[in-house]
Amino acid sequence: MTKFKALVVSETADKEYFSEILERSVDDLPPGEVLIRVRFSSLNYKDALSASGNRGVTRRYPHTPGIDAAGEVVGSDSDRFKPGDEVLCCCYDLGMNKPGGFGQYIRVPAAWVMACPGGLSLKEAMMYGTGGFTAALSVEKLIAHGLKPEDGKVLVTGATGGVGSLSVAILAASGFRVVAASGKSDQADFLQSLGASEVVGREAVTDKKGMALLKTKWAGVIDTVGGEILATALKSVKYGGVVTCCGNVASPELPTTVYPFILRGVSLVGIEAAQCEMAIRERVWGKLAAQWRLDTIADLVTEISLADLSAQIQLMLAGGHRGRMIVNLDR
Numbered sequence: 001m002t003k004f005k006a007l008v009v010s011e012t013a014d015k016e017y018f019s020e021i022l023e024r025s026v027d028d029l030p031p032g033e034v035l036i037r038v039r040f041s042s043l044n045y046k047d048a049l050s051a052s053g054n055r056g057v058t059r060r061y062p063h064t065p066g067i068d069a070a071g072e073v074v075g076s077d078s079d080r081f082k083p084g085d086e087v088l089c090c091c092y093d094l095g096m097n098k099p100g101g102f103g104q105y106i107r108v109p110a111a112w113v114m115a116c117p118g119g120l121s122l123k124e125a126m127m128y129g130t131g132g133f134t135a136a137l138s139v140e141k142l143i144a145h146g147l148k149p150e151d152g153k154v155l156v157t158g159a160t161g162g163v164g165s166l167s168v169a170i171l172a173a174s175g176f177r178v179v180a181a182s183g184k185s186d187q188a189d190f191l192q193s194l195g196a197s198e199v200v201g202r203e204a205v206t207d208k209k210g211m212a213l214l215k216t217k218w219a220g221v222i223d224t225v226g227g228e229i230l231a232t233a234l235k236s237v238k239y240g241g242v243v244t245c246c247g248n249v250a251s252p253e254l255p256t257t258v259y260p261f262i263l264r265g266v267s268l269v270g271i272e273a274a275q276c277e278m279a280i281r282e283r284v285w286g287k288l289a290a291q292w293r294l295d296t297i298a299d300l301v302t303e304i305s306l307a308d309l310s311a312q313i314q315l316m317l318a319g320g321h322r323g324r325m326i327v328n329l330d331r
């Protein structure tokens with residue numbers, strides 16, 4: 001009976017949540033066709049919500065979060081995978097209502113598993129992880145809408161976050177002029193090192209006057225925070241411009257009018273990574289492994305152990321961390 005280490009979040013009688021590293025048994029994992037020895041995971045905002053008792057993400061505790069996992073197949077009942085294959089499993093219900101990548105083993109349906117994209121190591125794949133995949137999906141949507149570098153500046157909000165920092169880096173590497181909006185005034189150098197041509201504070205991209213429309217500034221916007229910042233982006237994007245929406249760290253509310261849509265032909269495009277179909281995953285991960293592969297990816301990544309996770313989750317919930325965080329399950 002194989003034993004392994006996992007971060008386990010439990011609930012107290014007073015509905016408080018605490019994490020500890022416990023020994024688990026492979027026999028206790030849920031059924032599934034593929035057993036994977038996880039080598040690396042990554043920390044995403046959804047994991048922080050799961051670890052803090054958010055019932056919209058995780059219904060039952062004790063629970064092991066971790067929506068991302070990269071490792072080797074140990075056992076497989078699927079003819080798509082064999083022991084030793086290097087694979088990724090990202091999202092679906094992993095780490096939400098099924099034990100996730102913050103454990104050294106996962107067992108999952110074969111339909112959730114994809115081969116590690118050619119050229120990326122397991123560790124590099126987790127440097128991108130769901131945050132990078134979401135950034136790449138967002139950039140793809142802007143380009144599919146017809147956005148070109150010569151059209152003007154592209155705004156990225158929540159720019160020091162996982163999705164935000166990779167959006168800045170991929171857009172800049174693709175030739176776009178990127179304006180990074182961040183609440184961290186001390187991180188301007190970091191954002192410029194990723195390729196941002198300008199860094200502005202959140203207040204500069206938040207309309208407090210409740211105007212229906214504002215002077216146009218952006219050819220496109222990747223918004224990762226929602227709320228008034230997303231509403232302001234819609235009012236400030238130019239005629240025919242496009243805004244993607246993936247997150248709600250600022251607010252799930254969207255206080256907008258119809259005017260950006262009916263007077264400027266603005267498009268608001270939703271981004272959804274969790275249930276995204278496998279063909280799209282393979283295409284987008286293929287881009288992350290090739291034309292959107294970043295030479296500087298390691299500069300925006302911090303490697304941590306399971307023991308470091310609790311503190312980093314608190315920092316993430318407070319909006320205080322920077323870039324991407326990968327979890328080495330063997331440290």
Ligand SMILES: NC(=O)c1ccc[n+]([C@@H]2O[C@H](COP(=O)([O-])OP(=O)(O)OC[C@H]3O[C@@H](n4cnc5c(N)ncnc54)[C@H](OP(=O)(O)O)[C@@H]3O)[C@@H](O)[C@H]2O)c1
Pocket residue numbers: 043044045046130131134157158159160161162163164181182183184202224225229245246247248249250271272273274316318319320321322323
């Ligand atoms: N739709 C999908 O499929 C999908 C996939 C992945 C992620 N997401 C969502 O996308 C969002 C970002 O995810 P992530 O993993 O990149 O999270 P993250 O690493 O925690 O980044 C979020 C960033 O937002 C900014 N921020 C934090 N609190 C804020 C506030 N109150 N008001 C305005 N900005 C604030 C911060 O950046 P600055 O300090 O630089 O402003 C923070 O670093 C989350 O809501 C997540 O759930 C959705």
